[in-house]
Amino acid sequence: MESSWLVLVSLALGLMVGAGFISLLQIAERHGRRASEVVNPAVPDGIDQVLDALDTAAVVLDPSNNVMKTSPAAVSMGMVWNRQIVHPELLDLAAKVRRSGEPIAEDLILSRGPFGDASMRVRVRLATLGTRYVLLLAEDRTEAFRLDEVRRDFVANISHELKTPIAAVGLLAEALNQAADEPAQVRRFASRLTTESGRLTRLTQEIIELSRLQAQDALSEPEDLDIDDIVASAVDQSRVVADAARITLAVGQPSGALVTGDERLLVMAVHNLVANAVHYSAEGSRVGVGVRHHDGVVEVTVTDQGVGIQEADLDRIFERFFRVDQARSRHTGGTGLGLSIVKHIVQIHGGDIRVWSQPGSGSTFTIRLPEASHTALAKTGETP
Template identity: 50%
Template sequence: MNPVLLGLIAGILGLAVGVFGVLAFAASQRQRKEMAASDDPAIPDGAAEVLAAIGRAYIVVDAIDGVVRASPGSYAFGLVRGHTLVPPELLEMTARVRRDGVIEERQLELQRGPLGQGSTILHVRVAIVGEEYILILADDRTEIARTEEVRNDFVANVSHELKTPVGAISLLSEALDDAAGDEEAVRRFAARMSKESTRLTALVQDIIELSRLQSTDMVDRAREVDINSLVNDAVEATRLPAETRNTTVVVGGSVQGLVYGDAKMLTTAFRNLIDNAIRYSPAGSRVGVGLRSRDGMAQVSVTDQGPGIDAEEQERIFERFYRIDSARSRHTGGTGLGLSIVKHVVANHGGEVNVWSQPGQGSTFTVRLPEMETSDTTAGDGNREQGVSA
């Protein structure tokens, strides 16, 4: 064949291949743009609007569990990374729903972050949507579950704490009846019964007080209060136990501004802190109460000379019924609710309470409450000091 003719044919074929390649590339680009600009046709019309309005995290996955759509919440919960569904529990659920065609619901507890510090509890619902997609809805139930756990623990702890003094009183009453002819034994058992009944009364009162604090709106009873006066009232209320243990309570410093709050609640909180310091300090020691104003906050610190608290225990001492040493708490007559009451009262007033302590060096509990903003502070002189001994 003529070489010139062969060259011409080869050129025509090359040109045709080139033109076909360009056309194919253009068609591919056009198709990609159309796919990017349009919603997935297999998902029913309006689904995106409905998903955005339901108030839950959602994920739509395809037939191979590739993420087609996902809400910001699903990324925040760690359910989706990039275009991948992460939790293996969800992958198992989507496989079963795809196989059986039945909606599945489950509550999952997922670790937060790679270090597993804390967990998130999600109620998950998985269902088929459209022709080939799976819809996953996730609702955060962490706070609800935590509240339920606290409630169950509270009921269990109350039952346990009430059982001890009630059982002791029952046994002592039987022993008292059997020892009716022994005057010394009668006096001994009667004293024990009086002590247990006092403990029972204190426990019931603290339970009622804590329940009232959780159900009362502080704003309804709030007014301008002078913290200096409330602390003096709290010291006076603890005078008897202080005298019994030969403990001196010394108050120093002052708070300059007023605080907006419930005087009765705040006095209860300060009384509990001072009473706690008296109980855990050695007999014949001193409890210090310091007052000051700093950065617009009223600060009240209560310092004892007790055994101190280990660092790992300090995060838990404000929990209901938590005791570092149960035997010592029974000996001192504590109910395990005093610090929990303090925490609730302070939180209700927009403040905070924290503790500094080291074993063998005592403890200092500090309450900080926001002072009212006034142009003329009349609550007291910053250089004033007051001393009260109990």
């Protein structure tokens, strides 16, 4: 009897010790898990989905500045390469955030990618994420800064361009008043006044036209147009000036191609190219205008035998108010807006414009537009 009681007591003590040991293990496990979470916390759930949804660049950095998470925009901007932040400036800001625990926002100029020469202007914001991580957000503001510069340049250029003819009109009006008793002088000053007035009118009209084109994203009522008719109308507008300079306007064979768009705008675009070719060509030379279409693309090419364009200027000739030859443009009444207008017209028609030039050998401008018949077949799925 006594032995049975001793056995029961021993079993009870064993169970109590075992239970106590298991409890100690559970407590130790909980403490270990909590310590692990403090030492090595996980990136909060849902961060991947948030980063994928962001338009701005976003990066999550660990204490060693390894990239744990990144958005597609951060990669495309060249901020992340080989799971590392490319720019040391960003790492310095991350270190400041870790030390202070306070968010930081700054504007920086950074290189675009680890090997690129191009720079970008970015607005960066950094803040702690959890107990160990740093969240970096970057907004590419390069285009916004560029547009601000373009606006400032545009206003400055307009002021400069308007100042010359306005001043000339004022001086000529004063000269007319003083020469009231001299008919020959009156006629001479009146002729110059008419020239300056016409130049001012053209400049104003082209500024208005360019502003309208820049605000227009698409054509309001496009229609199918015969490109040969457009070219003929554009060339006819330059025949008087060309004939006066003994410049031959040679038009190629009809192409029979159709394009979809606005007839007035397309005539203006081709005319601006032809007028430029005439203005920059020597007397007795030749300007060729041709049309061809292939693989659903219609090309209108204007070729001159003029002075040509320096390679350094080729990237700038479509800028507003840019002139290859300032003196000649002033003499011929050029505004520096013609090629910029051509570029915008072609763009809203879904095309592009290209230029080839060699100093001393002339220039060739090519407008490329989608062919209307090709577009229609593509939509219906038919084959020609």
